[in-house]
Amino acid sequence: MKTLSFSQELIQAAQPYLKANMAHPFIQAVINDRLDSKALNYYIQQDLRYADAETVVQANLVAKSTTIEDQRMFADQLSTHLGTVNELFKSLTENTSDSWTDQRYQPIQPVTFIYRSHILSPIAQGSLLDLLTPFEAGNWLYIELGKYLADTKKVKPDNAFYSWVKAVQDPHLAGQDGISNRFLKVIDREAANASPEHLEQVKQQFVRSILLEWYFWDAAYKQLTWDNWGHHVLNSDGGDLL
């Protein structure tokens, strides 16, 4: 049996959570073209705040790199991120009743806060591997969900999420030599110098990202806010919010 590379091990470990993301009612609503505009708005507003954390992660990937080649790759991708992120969300906003200025810089809600903290926390003490892996998990998941949605052949150009499906299939991100595969190669290269204990921990962080992705869809589906959380605690009716 061929032994798996570390990045293949990560992908294998994340499979059950990938399947759970595919099955989430938000994603199923995209397929059936029944996505609630409130859920879409919430997703746009919160994902913009997630994207802001991605900017910070990527600046720190440059800082933690030890070669010019890595620094350029991460800096180029940061530049691509900054150049494209608003465009995607602007085109998604055209499918809602909200205006673009209302979408940007909305308060960061609980799940967004937790997921942002998860990808940002290795900045303080972590290695390049520690910082890259939980962040790359999000790229990987989006590409897989994009493939899944495209394969259903049900997401047509008039679907409110169509531009998202297109964006995450962009060859620059998702292609064979795309940025996601290049990041996975860096992960494998760095993993070669890490202890088995360290790799176990890194794998857990990868899988947790995919778990938090599920909660990100769930939060959008329910439009979950800090006020909801507060209300739930103070007036607990025993129902489940998260």
Ligand SMILES: Cc1ncc(CO)c(N)n1
């Ligand atoms: C929540 C989330 N995960 C991953 C990505 C991919 O960049 C994104 N934009 N948002």
